[in-house]
Amino acid sequence: MPGLAVPMNPIADATFVAQRKQLPVNWKQPQGDPATDHYRRAFKTEDHGGVPVPGCYFWAQSTNKFHVDSCKNIGDIIKSFCHDMLKGFKQSVDIWRAQARFQNLRIAAVSVTGAPGCLSGPKLEPMIKVYSRPSAMSHQKHWRDAVAKGLSSCWHDWQQQVTIPGLPLYPAFAAFPGPMAPPIPNVPVPLASCPSVGMAKMTPTALAQAMNSHFSLDDPDNHFGALTQSIGTAVSTAFNAWLPCQMVTGVMGKGPIPTFSPMWAPVGPVIMGDNIPAPGHLAA
Incomplete structure (x- = not known):
C-alpha cells in the first residue's frame, strides 16, 4: 500500500519558517534617550542574549530572552497542530483508498472510458477531524475545522473530475470466446493515467485558499495563512508524488459479446460492458 509516502512534516516546517513570521507582532526596538537606557536596565544582562532555536516557526524581533522563549513556545x-493535521489527513486518505471504487465504466473491447464522477469515495472532513484533534476546543477547534473542510473540499473536487480516457484495461475482451464475458480484473495502471481537471485544486495555493475560506477569527499577522500555506505545500507535494505510485487494480469488468455465434463467430469483442463497483480499487 503506497499511501502518501512523502514525509509531509519537514516540508511544512520548512515552508512555515521560510515565511519569516515574527513575534511580538508590530514590536519595535526602543530607541533614543531615555527609551534605550530604560529598556536595557529593565532586564538582566543575560536576558538580552537569548539564543533562537533552529527551525523555530517564529523569528524573534530581538535577542531578548522573553521574545525568544515566546517564539519557541x-x-x-x-x-504540533500542523503535524497533527497532516497526520490526520494521511490517515484519512488511507481509509479513503480502502473504500474508493470506480463505477459506471463503459467497456468496448479492450478500452474503458469513465466520465467525471466515475471515482467514488467517502468525504475526508469527518475523518480528518477524528484522526487529528478530536477533542479540540475553542480557537483550535475553529482552526482544525477550517483545515479539515478546506482539504476535504479540494480532494473531493479532484475526485469528482477523475476520468478514464479509453485505457486498454481488458485485453481479453478484444476477442472473447463466449456470449458473455465473466468478471475479469483490469490490467493494473497508475492512478496518474486517469486525468482530472480537478488537479488544479490540489496545488499549494488552491489548498491554502480553500482552508482560508473557512477561517473567520481575528488574525492580524496572518499566522493561520502561513499555516495553511505550509500544510498546502506539504499536501500538494505528497499528493503529486503519490499519483504515479498508486495503482488501480481489481476493477472487475464484464459484458456481453453480441456478435458471438458458436458456428460463425466463436469469438468477439465485448460491447457495452460495465464493471462491478466494489470498494478496494485503490487499496493496493
Whole structure:
C-alpha cells in the first residue's frame, strides 16, 4: 500500500519558517534617550542574549530572552497542530483508498472510458477531524475545522473530475470466446493515467485558499495563512508524488459479446460492458 509516502512534516516546517513570521507582532526596538537606557536596565544582562532555536516557526524581533522563549513556545504549539493535521489527513486518505471504487465504466473491447464522477469515495472532513484533534476546543477547534473542510473540499473536487480516457484495461475482451464475458480484473495502471481537471485544486495555493475560506477569527499577522500555506505545500507535494505510485487494480469488468455465434463467430469483442463497483480499487 503506497499511501502518501512523502514525509509531509519537514516540508511544512520548512515552508512555515521560510515565511519569516515574527513575534511580538508590530514590536519595535526602543530607541533614543531615555527609551534605550530604560529598556536595557529593565532586564538582566543575560536576558538580552537569548539564543533562537533552529527551525523555530517564529523569528524573534530581538535577542531578548522573553521574545525568544515566546517564539519557541508559540511556535511549538502551532508546529504540533500542523503535524497533527497532516497526520490526520494521511490517515484519512488511507481509509479513503480502502473504500474508493470506480463505477459506471463503459467497456468496448479492450478500452474503458469513465466520465467525471466515475471515482467514488467517502468525504475526508469527518475523518480528518477524528484522526487529528478530536477533542479540540475553542480557537483550535475553529482552526482544525477550517483545515479539515478546506482539504476535504479540494480532494473531493479532484475526485469528482477523475476520468478514464479509453485505457486498454481488458485485453481479453478484444476477442472473447463466449456470449458473455465473466468478471475479469483490469490490467493494473497508475492512478496518474486517469486525468482530472480537478488537479488544479490540489496545488499549494488552491489548498491554502480553500482552508482560508473557512477561517473567520481575528488574525492580524496572518499566522493561520502561513499555516495553511505550509500544510498546502506539504499536501500538494505528497499528493503529486503519490499519483504515479498508486495503482488501480481489481476493477472487475464484464459484458456481453453480441456478435458471438458458436458456428460463425466463436469469438468477439465485448460491447457495452460495465464493471462491478466494489470498494478496494485503490487499496493496493
